[in-house]
Amino acid sequence: MGAGMAADPGNGRAPYAADPARSLGRLHSEPRSPTRDDFQRDRDRIIHSTAFRRLAHKTQVFVYHEGDHFRSRLTHTIEVAQLARALAKALALDEELAEAVALGHDLGHTPFGHTGEDALDACMASHGGFDHNSHGLRLVTELERRYADFDGLNLTQETLEGLVKHNGPLIDAAGRPLERWRARGVPAAILAYDRLQSLGLAEYASLEAQAAAIADDIAYDAHDIDDGLRAELFEIAAIRAAVPFVAGLLDEIDRLHPGLERPRVIHELTRRVITRFIEDVIAESEARIAEARVANLKDVQQAGRTLIGFSPAIAAADREIKTFLFANMYRHPQVTQVRARAEAVVRALFSAYVADPAAMPPDWAAKAGATASARAHAAADYIAGMTDRFALNEYRRLFDPTANLR
Secondary structure (H helix, E strand, O other), X not given: XXXXXXXXXXXXXXXXXXXXXXXOOEOOOOOOOOOOOHHHHHHHHHHOXXXXXXXXXXXXXXXXXXXXXXXXXXXXXXXXXXXXXXXXXXXXXXXXXXXXXXHHOOOXXXXXXXXXXXXXXXXXXXXXXXXHHHHHHHHHHHHOOOOXXXXXXXXXXXXXXXXXXXXXXXXXXXXXXXXHHOOOOOOHHHHHHHHHOOOOOOOOOOHHHHHHHHHHHHHHHXXXXXXXXXXOOOOHHXXXXXXXXXXXXXXXXXXXXXXXXXXXXXXXXXXXXXXXXXXXXXXXXXXXXXXXXXXXXXXXXXXXXXXXXXXXXXXXXXXHHHHHHHHHHHOOHHHHHHHHHHHXXXXXXXXXXXXXXXXXXHHHHHHHOOOHHHHHXXXXXXXXXXXXXXXXXXXXXXXXXOOOOO
């Protein structure tokens, strides 16, 4: 364990890790579980939620019918949770909280990946827009309706803060929105919940939530390289030429395993990307924590910077990989063609439900109310919960029985 990483011998956690025994609690009081701590219960509630199950049939980059072996939101989420837990273990943090935030970080995503979110955001432009983090908060605090005593999952304040702030604070000390939110302001749903139970919107999230955030970046890079190569959207030679970090890993594979067949090269590459990134985050984070002299969770929240992160060299590699993937995978003609059709599906469904809420199931139609804003929000919530397959089937039901995305 590096400098500043001494763990409490009683629980194995560093003194600045989140502690379930000292949790700030839940909005609705509940008896403690005799067999699980509070963060374990949060993780389990997320896993058993309807929104989590639906991730199995929501797009990561490809649409569901392009192949059974490409990643969905669910497989991506499981991979992020594994990486977050590995980081938490190495850094003597609370593994269950890191896992809970990772498992819940994508609950608010729409069908059809970022295309669906962009389309729904445009549809909601005159009603505050659509943001998947804000919608994810609403899912776990309001829209999931499984328990007799409360709406939502009644997660701990620490898990909710992690879901909202894993990418950093939303406002400054004076309450002004930070850069990402400056143009439109912090989503109203986040501000409304913050008035019920403080989310510390001007403070940094726990190290566990920060670990989940960087695990998301690592999973995207490694596994989109894997999916892109296996789908033949780009070739090994292209990414070797464009990304020096990847070229170095491929040179290592060629040296250790000359003549290795392509599928094994791809796997060896992706696992090396993960390993190098994880090892770098551990070393860099230990150094940042020691430099910041954090002694407790409050020090983490008020550190003034993210403490879990890449070194400058690996941060540059991360940017190069993302730049390459954006140009060669996310903007590949095969992908953009499907994205355009998926966007049209979302826009058409939104217009149909706003014009006639009765086109939705009765419980959703009842939420639409009489105002344009109420109808828009009901339509957006209903669409956001759809899987890719269900959204396309709804489009077929309402518009074109033969419609497809290819």
